Amino acid sequence: MQDFFRTAGADFTDTFKGAWIFPLLILCIIWILWQEKDRMKRLLTGILPLVFLFLYWCPLTGKLFMKILGENVYWRILWLILPAVTIPYAGCLLLGKVKGILRYGVFLAGLAVLALCGKKVLSEEWFAPSTNVYKLPQNVVAVCDLLPENIHALVSNRLMPYIRQYDPSITLEFGRNAMIYNGMEEPKDDSQILYLEAQKQEIDLEILAPLAKQRGCTFLIFSANRTYIGDWEAYGYKKYADTDEFCIFVDEDYQTGEDTRKWED
Template sequence: MQDFFTIAKTDFLDTFQGAWIFPLLLIVLVFIFWKEKDDMRRLLLGVLPLLFLFIYWCPLTGMLFMKLLGENVYWRILWLILIAVLIPYGCCLLIGHLKGWLRQGAFLIGMAVIVLCGTPLFQSEEFQASTNDYKIPQNVVAVCDLLPGNVHALVSNRLMPYIRLYDPSITLEFGRNALAYNGIENPTGNQILYAEAQKEEIDVPALAPLAKEEGCTFLVFSNSRTYSDDWEAYGYKEYGHTDEFTIFVDTDYEEGQNTKKWEE
């Protein structure tokens, strides 16, 4: 249970820390309970958000959803609290009870409060100026320009969300949902392959046969990784590299060969 509260607290602070949006949300919920006369709106805009907060913090429901959804995405329950709807609605409810210059003043003050209670979105480190038409990290473009089309690949976690945005003809052994495999004590099936691929020093004799068995023609790892053995002794060789990644290819691969694991 202690682990649950640690994860819930960390995710909650990551979502709301550095802004006053959550206190503003609580004030708005109280105001909706106080002033909203329509029972259905009070239920949808007042009761449901509090219910979702209860579900998020309650250990029984929390641990259940962590098991169903995965610890890495549990925080998305907070997305069910429609802050972008609730706060403007609360402001409109307040403005609707005022007249004349008070209404105009409340509108301006409400807009100012919303701005000041938030955080500068585009100053966040998660946002960067795009350097290509695809609006994806440039290191992904560099890797995709080296990879041929119509192949199956195992790639670094940093590349997973973007590869198929640039070239959908490439199929991937793992997508973002594979992050749920992290922390599994007794991996099975291709979870073992994923676990091997996360090691700082890649155990080549262990990973290479698993990758071949799953039909991974190309392997893409960060340049920071080290390797326990020579890849060519286990059926792979270096294909190319970028500033951040090294690409290996199955020695049985022939240029132009279609090794996709599935068809679109």
């Protein structure tokens, strides 16, 4: 129970932090329930958001959704609340209560409230100036420039969304869909075991390296702060190259120019 509320609370805070949209949303819901006379409109814009909030915080439904969706995407339940519908609709109800020049004043005040309660879309938290023509993180470009073409690789989750944008000749052992394995306590197959081991701060090469070999991962790329139990060369891999943020390892049997891709584009 505590784990559920810890996860739900962290996701809720991360979704609404840095803004006052949620308090504004609650005020708008109250206003709609008070002023809207049409039952269907009141249901859709006032009651339904409260229902989704209840489903989000209720441990019974919350654990069910976490099991179905995965803990990493549970926060998307909050998208169903639709503040972009509820808040403007409440504003329209308010505008309908005033007339003449006062309506323009209320409209401008509403815009000001939205601006002050929200946060910048193009904030430094999510956006950064482009440093290359590909508009990809520079650490991705630094890694890709060291890799040969036509290889199969197991890469850090930090690189996963970008590698094939830079070089589509590289195939990846895991895509973003593999993130559903995060938090899995009892992996059921070798693929899940390999993924979960690769996420650890201290990676046991006795577990990871044979599975990576078995699945044809020619190159392995991990964050530079990872530590390892065992010797890479004892399991058929060796250091290939480094960047400021990542370490690259290669299968000792790999021949320069060899095509090790699992599929062709």
